[in-house]
Amino acid sequence: MLKHLSFTSSNKKMISQAEENYLKAIYKINEREGKSANTNAISAAMNTTAASVTDMLKRLADKDFIHYEKYKGVTLTTEGSRTATALVRKHRIWEVFLCDKLGYSWDECHDLAEQLEHIQSPDLIDRLDTFLGKPKFDPHGDPIPDRDGNYAKRQQVRLDEMLIGDRGVMVGVHEHSSAFLQHLDRVGLVLAVQVEVLEVFDFDKSVKIRLNGLQELLISNKVSENVFIKIA
């Protein structure tokens, strides 16, 4: 297998789906933690053993995708970072396609995008991007990097950080699980909805909010700390 992963006539490095997935995991850990990714964190993210991760880190270092020193954790090289960002771009554009064109909901599109992001093509994703109207954000509100890997960083706060009287618009989620997204659907806390904080209860950190100037809603801290709001 993987015959197609050897070098082609061009000198562009071939990369397997497994390698791509590890790079993406490292990228996300680096972003989230703000520091180098250690072996256990990667194995947790990839659902593999630490031993498997060590094997893979050697391969990725050989191919110059990561900076790796034994026992020191890893960061991405420029090339590794470029590859990971391209993967995130593909993932999010496919998610837009699935939701906008095929009617999938925001809690369904992720798993399919995990497969589609590995399609190799010099320009498929750019054509798809054009077809979709060059969206800037995916169905979860996450920004879509452009071809150069740049994306707008939105200024946003977590709903649990808002004070009484604050107003804003929901622009994203931290947690991405199906269960959480379905719950948000059920209570009406979806992207682009207007949010105004009416009360904050110190006891359990729950908050009473008003949606679109209409219905009032009490939400738990577990929800509010996973919802991003752009303050008006």
Next chain:
Amino acid sequence: MLKHLSFTSSNKKMISQAEENYLKAIYKINEREGKSANTNAISAAMNTTAASVTDMLKRLADKDFIHYEKYKGVTLTTEGSRTATALVRKHRIWEVFLCDKLGYSWDECHDLAEQLEHIQSPDLIDRLDTFLGKPKFDPHGDPIPDRDGNYAKRQQVRLDEMLIGDRGVMVGVHEHSSAFLQHLDRVGLVLAVQVEVLEVFDFDKSVKIRLNGLQELLISNKVSENVFIKIA
């Protein structure tokens, strides 16, 4: 690798991309030759060695996708046939998407569809089918099987079998190479064009035809024997 190919909680057999590709190759050989596919034919179609094919045939037989007896060639089981047809369905629907929605030409779409056909999803392809308006034929004129694997067999003749005065509409191609399809584009022999046979030259079996009642065109036998016409 291939951790995701082990059994999931359901009892549905997991199948790798390599296995799918072999099944498709066997299916096409069975169809084209009208008999069991032998090892060399499969290795030629798959660009692998005969030894690799033998290895794979054992695996596919173990999984009950093919009927295999040493030295006797192989045919698909009901399950193998169902899988191969589903793959062809996915391939052709993706080709329609690439050409109709993303602007790829009929000589570009095949390679990308070779990747996209392996996306695993219970209903993605049906949603895509609906999104595209449930097309009956792909960009090469090949019929698209429905979910049950059935497709309309069109009654058609090769252009080189037509007689002087015969008229019809171009509905397909036998050869699918990029070079051939690009040539057809250049001379104007594309799907749905009207064709009338004006002269047949015995010497080299070339034919003079009229396209859409307008321009006349002389085409070689190498072209005419690869073009399918539905007689008016």
Next chain:
DNA sequence: ATTTTTTTTTAGACAAGTCTAAAAATTGTT
């Protein structure tokens, strides 16, 4: 009916990606 040629299978090897169990290094705690 032999002999020759072609096809197919076997034998043995390899890379990718995974695992478990054990060893080594690092970090935390008394």
Next chain:
DNA sequence: AACAATTTTTAGACTTGTCTAAAAAAAAAT
């Protein structure tokens, strides 16, 4: 500083999918 706990790496094994070289079987030719 020494001991204990945690993290990471190594060692060895397994599966999938591929290869080359050699053996075996089938088909074709004499």
